[in-house]
Amino acid sequence: MNAKPVPVGVSARHIHLTKEHIAALFGENYELKPLKPLSQPGQYAAEETVAIVGPKGRFDKVRILGPARSASQIEISKTDSFQLGVAPPVRESGKIDGTPGMIVQGPAGRITLERGVIIAARHIHFHTDEAAAWGIADKQPLRVKVEGERSVVFENVIARVSDHYALDMHMDTDEANAAGVSTGDKAYILDD
Structure with a gap:
């Protein structure tokens, strides 16, 4: 197969x-504690978790990913959406206009997000040099x-x-389970 290998996450x-929502949920001036680094430089899974509450159900111990962002966002799978009772669109991270919101409960408080719940579109992060070497452009469908x-x-x-990116393909648990894929497996970009 003439294909380019990519690690899967x-x-x-x-x-x-x-930062404002972290303060509302955990207390003023609270700083997230990194638990483990993620595949993207500077990103980490925090020790802290919260509960997310939808119209039909809730999930406790939802991991916070740091560092703080300019807008709060919840990423769930389609299967999760049924249990929570929400209908989020498939979107790129950060594109939250027109998305549903949800209640978030932390140890020091509770917030209601007016928007921000998405099913993340599957994507591959490329460092600029890798993308150039492979002839891949930003936003190109693969x-x-x-x-x-x-x-x-x-x-x-x-x-x-x-x-700021490192090579890694991100897919959600529904997609990974359907394909029998785990973090660390390889995916292959196909040449058309």
Whole structure:
């Protein structure tokens, strides 16, 4: 197969918070405590978790990813959306206009997000140099194959290119489970 290998990162439900929302949920001037680094430079899973509450259900112990962001955002799978009773669109991270909101409960308080719940669009992070070497442009849709017992070709995988990124494909738990993929497995960008 003439394809380019990419490591896979499976993304479980999680939340990104603003400094203001961290303070509302954990207390004034609270700083998140890094638990473990993530594949993208400077990003980490925090020790802290919160509960997210929808019209039909809730999930406790939802991991916060740091550092703080300019807008709060909850990323869930389609399966999660049924239990919570919300209907979020599939979106790129950060594109939260027109998305549903949700209640978030922390140890020191509770907030109601008016928007920000999405199902993250599958994507591959590329460092600018890697993208250039492979002839891949930012926002380019890619075809990506995962091999194995449940081999799948994913269409419309969004290329995200930046000097701040490291090579990694992100998909949610529904997609990973359907394809029999785990974090650390390889996916292959197919040449059209």
